[in-house]
Each structure stands twice: as C-alpha cells, then as structure tokens.
Amino acid sequence: MSGIYLHIPFCKQACHYCDFHFSTRLKHLEPVLGAMHQELRDRSGEVQGEVATIYFGGGTPSLLKADQIGAFISAIRKQYTVKDNAEITLEANPDDLDESRIQAWKQVGINRLSLGIQSFEEEELRWMNRAHNQQQAHSALALMAQHFDNYSIDLIYGIPGSSPEQWEATLNTALGYNPPHISAYALTVEENTALEHMIQTGKSPDVSDTRAEDDFKILMQRLDEARYQHYEISNFARDGYYSKNNSSYWLGKPYLGIGPSAHSYDGRTRRWNVRNNIKYTRALDQGESYFETETLTDRDRYNEAVMTGLRTQWGVSYHRIREEIGPKYENYLKMQAESYIRKGWLFEDEERLFTARAAKFLADGIASDLFMLNLE
Numbered sequence: 172m173s174g175i176y177l178h179i180p181f182c183k184q185a186c187h188y189c190d191f192h193f194s195t196r197l198k199h200l201e202p203v204l205g206a207m208h209q210e211l212r213d214r215s216g217e218v219q220g221e222v223a224t225i226y227f228g229g230g231t232p233s234l235l236k237a238d239q240i241g242a243f244i245s246a247i248r249k250q251y252t253v254k255d256n257a258e259i260t261l262e263a264n265p266d267d268l269d270e271s272r273i274q275a276w277k278q279v280g281i282n283r284l285s286l287g288i289q290s291f292e293e294e295e296l297r298w299m300n301r302a303h304n305q306q307q308a309h310s311a312l313a314l315m316a317q318h319f320d321n322y323s324i325d326l327i328y329g330i331p332g333s334s335p336e337q338w339e340a341t342l343n344t345a346l347g348y349n350p351p352h353i354s355a356y357a358l359t360v361e362e363n364t365a366l367e368h369m370i371q372t373g374k375s376p377d378v379s380d381t382r383a384e385d386d387f388k389i390l391m392q393r394l395d396e397a398r399y400q401h402y403e404i405s406n407f408a409r410d411g412y413y414s415k416n417n418s419s420y421w422l423g424k425p426y427l428g429i430g431p432s433a434h435s436y437d438g439r440t441r442r443w444n445v446r447n448n449i450k451y452t453r454a455l456d457q458g459e460s461y462f463e464t465e466t467l468t469d470r471d472r473y474n475e476a477v478m479t480g481l482r483t484q485w486g487v488s489y490h491r492i493r494e495e496i497g498p499k500y501e502n503y504l505k506m507q508a509e510s511y512i513r514k515g516w517l518f519e520d521e522e523r524l525f526t527a528r529a530a531k532f533l534a535d536g537i538a539s540d541l542f543m544l545n546l547e
C-alpha cells in the first residue's frame with residue numbers, strides 16, 4: 172500500500188520560522204496545479220497496490236477552492252487504485268475555515284483536517300507572523316470539531332519570550348476542545364528564515380533548548396493525564412486516530428510526492444522535485460527533468476530505520492533490520508545500544524528497541540549515536 176502527498180506551494184504570508192517551500196505569488200497557482208496534474212498522470216505506473224492515504228500539505232492547501240481539491244481527488248481515483256476507506260487529509264489554516272468551505276471540502280472527499288493553530292496567544296501568533304489571530308484559532312477549531320470526527324491540530328512550543336505557564340495554558344485550551352489528534356513541535360531556527368535574521372540582529376531572543384525541554388515535559392505530562400497515546404515524539408492521538416499518512420512514513424512504506432519540492436520514496440530510492448514553482452511548471456510543460464534521485468545504501472536504510480523507529484512507539488524492529496538490511500546491522504545496533512540500555516534511556520524486548528519515556532526528548536541525538544557511519 173502507498174500514500175500520495177500533494178504539495179501546494181502557496182501561502183498568504185510568510186511565517187517567520189518557516190523553511191518549507193512556498194510562494195506568496197498566487198498568480199502562479201493555476202499553472203502549478205496544471206503541472207501537478209501532469210505529474211500525477213505521468214507517474215501513475217509508479218504506485219504498486221492500493222493508495223491508502225492522500226495528503227494535501229504545503230504551503231497552505233486550504234487556499235485552494237474545493238473544486239480544485241476535488242479535481243485532484245478525482246484524478247487520483249481515476250488514475251490509481253484507491254482503497255475504500257482511504258484517509259484523505261487537508262492541511263488548513265484557521266483564517267481559511269468557514270461553514271460553507273468545510274461542507275464543500277467534505278463533499279469532494281476530504282475526511283480528515285489538520286489545522287495549523289500553533290498558538291492561542293495573540294502575541295505569539297503576531298510574533299510568528301501567522302495569518303490568523305486568536306479569535307480565528309478558536310472559531311476554526313470549534314467549527315472543525317463540529318463537522319469532522321477525525322482531525323488534528325498543530326501547536327508550537329519553545330517560543331522565545333513565552334513562559335511554561337503560557338504553554339500549559341495553550342495546551343489546556345486545546346484540550347478543552349478534546350481533539351482526537353495533536354501534533355506539537357519545538358520551534359527551531361532554520362537557515363535563511365526571518366526568525367534567524369531576527370535573532371542575529373537582536374530583534375528576538377534566541378530559542379532555548381532548556382526551555383524547549385521543559386515545555387516538552389509539560390506536553391508529555393498533560394497529554395498523558397488526558398489519556399492521549401504518545402505514538403511519535405511530536406504526535407499524540409486518541410485510540411483509532413493515529414495519522415495513517417504519517418505512520419506510513421515512519422514505518423518505511425512507499426509514497427509518491429507530487430508538486431514542487433515534494434519528496435517520494437519507493438523502498439529503495441528517494442526522489443525530490445525542484446524547489447521552485449516556475450522551474451517545476453516549465454519543466455513539466457516542456458518534458459524536461461525536474462527532480463533528482465538517490466538510491467539508498469543499506470547503511471542509509473539502517474540509519475533511517477533507527478532514526479524513525481526510536482521516535483515512535485513501535486520502536487526499531489530487529490526483525491526488519493535483520494531481514495531487510497542484513498544481520499551485521501542488527502548486531503551493530505545491539506552493540507551500540509548497550510550503553511544506553513544500561514543508562515535506562517533505551518529498552519528492548521525480544522524483537523524491538525524502544526526509547527524510554529525519560530529520554531524521549533533526546534531520541535534524535537541517541538539515534539545519531541547508533542548510526543552506522545563508515546562500515547561499508
């Protein structure tokens with residue numbers, strides 16, 4: 172089974188921290204969507220088996236009209252075999268939600284929404300340069316909860332200048348709506364973003380790892396008390412509401428990425444499309460190349476399995492490493508993990524290696540210590 176990801180590379184305005192690929196020049200929207208349809212047609216032979224998830228990400232897919240979203244879903248249904256109960260998610264921003272759009276999205280086949288709330292604090296939303304305000308965050312969430320059973324909200328923690336009490340208040344506000352799924356990400360400073368510039372020029376305090384770790388502890392504790400399952404470092408869900416799309420990535424399933432900057436994976440090869448709307452559109456139009464590929468070595472596949480596995484509740488499967496990559500990788504993993512198991516940061520059963528609750532914030536760093544660097 173596979174997933175299809177559609178990257179809609181447009182936003183109304185640039186959030187200060189964002190390094191995703193997007194443009195605010197909406198006049199290029201129609202040509203880019205046309206080129207994406209072309210890419211979908213060209214690549215229909217690449218998907219083996221049924222499509223289990225369709226995900227509209229970005230950028231801001233909720234900028235699209237419902238019939239533009241519907242046209243993609245119809246095209247995928249026509250050109251690919253889509254599973255009966257496929258999960259079809261639309262990322263949406265609060266300022267794009269109203270009753271009629273929500274109804275129209277449902278009618279064209281969207282059955283899951285992921286809402287980019289990020290914060291309920293007016294000051295924080297302004298600091299991030301989000302396009303929505305506090306009141307829109309509340310009204311969009313209330314509307315979404317009324318119309319969708321399956322939805323998620325995104326939140327950001329570790330915001331400079333905010334306090335742990337503010338973060339806890341944000342979580343409590345979110346929990347008041349009883350969302351079935353919550354994604355919460357530590358704010359990071361990416362290269363060439365407005366945030367990096369603001370910090371370098373003294374217009375903003377720097378982000379703090381200690382502060383992020385404190386917020387992460389609050390996050391784990393509050394969502395544990397509220398009985399959410401912490402199934403991936405940044406993701407929490409009620410039973411039955413895990414994101415099927417994201418879970419497939421973490422479990423190493425293949426996916427097709429359509430649109431500028433979108434990545435694809437077929438189990439052996441990674442491919443990424445050019446991160447430029449005009450180059451992407453022109454190349455599709457003129458039949459030129461618009462992507463690069465990389466065939467993963469066994470070592471790459473081992474490192475990825477360790478990195479993603481230690482972030483999830485499913486852990487790293489010794490069986491998968493042994494059967495799909497090779498016994499020497501399983502032995503190496505067990506040897507490297509020993510000292511962390513002794514410290515209580517990792518634990519194992521017969522078939523899997525897991526990150527202990529107390530070490531979850533450190534999972535990425537631990538994983539990189541278990542990577543295989545030069546042994547091939």
Ligand code: SF4
Binds near residue numbers: 182190
């Ligand atoms: S809306 Fe999303 S993709 Fe667009 S700038 Fe903000 S964070 Fe980035």
